[in-house]
Amino acid sequence: MGRWEPNARGRLERAALDLYGERGFEKTTVAEIAARAGVTERTYFRHFTDKREVLFSGTVDLQAMLTGAVAAAPASATPLEATATGLETIGGVFLGARARSRRRQAVIQANPELRERELIKMAAFAKALAETLRERGVRDPAAALTAETGIAVFKIAFERWLDGSADRELPDFIRESLAALKALTSGA
């Protein structure tokens, strides 16, 4: 065994989610999170840039999966089809993770600062997605627009998945929202 318990980062993530859930984000101090994880406050800030980031460490991988899947879509796929492929791929990551996702989302929705952080993560997704579409030869504004719209579809699907009953999984909702999008513009 090392000098310290291993996985300090993971302990911090867990402690933060627990405390934010118990007392709320604002009434939790970083010092308390660190104490529960058995480290000092300074160590917290070596692992996470600020008080909010501890809830968002997974987003990097998710973004890589999204762009990877879009880049790997067949060349014949339209921009929106390629995007749909990517969205369903990351939708698969959440299979069986509904309870955990719901808990985390409740914490985020309860606090404006955390919502801000989530929004900028989503914006980063959109930006990366747009860039991937451009690499597929899609021009602007179609690339940017498809990306923004695709992320909007994901957000709405995610929300409805968390709100809904347990018998339908996220990719289902993604397909449904995508269909609604198409209906929307064809009718206008």
Next chain:
Amino acid sequence: MGRWEPNARGRLERAALDLYGERGFEKTTVAEIAARAGVTERTYFRHFTDKREVLFSGTVDLQAMLTGAVAAAPASATPLEATATGLETIGGVFLGARARSRRRQAVIQANPELRERELIKMAAFAKALAETLRERGVRDPAAALTAETGIAVFKIAFERWLDGSADRELPDFIRESLAALKALTSGA
């Protein structure tokens, strides 16, 4: 003349935009903004909730105009058409304000924290817009989706307006982005 110079709020807004532009957001302290505006730091925080909000005081009116115009659209208009009406209405507010908008946007884009704040304002627009559409009888997910998509269209149009040459105004770009959106889903 009163005990203090009037319009402290306006002076704070101007001082903040100037200082954020000169030294950057992070290297400016609230105390400096207050000093330039001739008030104390405490007074700054009586006018604005935090260091960022001073750049976003106009959003309340803008949101009211957006929802007002959408609500006032003819009952025969589709959700997307009603949304388009609202977007072009607020697009009109920016006529002739390109230089000022560009300056403010440069400050915001230069700092992640400010970008976060802008994103949550946009999200608030989308939420209010969705609610207005529901009041027009639009059901979900169409209401939420139209709202999100509409805001995406506005963001992209705004960006292209600031990037582009001076001879085209914002409503132009909004119409263009909207057309691109329709093309996008009809082809997929």
Next chain:
DNA sequence: ACAACTGATGTCAGTGACTGTCATCAGAGT
């Protein structure tokens, strides 16, 4: 085996955003 090195952590002293509380005082109302 021993010394130098590395990486994750602790310690400590800051800076600056933000809040609570109380005092002050010009102008409006009576």
Next chain:
DNA sequence: ACTCTGATGACAGTCACTGACATCAGTTGT
């Protein structure tokens, strides 16, 4: 003149976050 109100100043305090330096288990080179 008297009181009341609203915007402000003054000041102390909490907490997020940073920089600088010390510590020490485990690894690497000799």
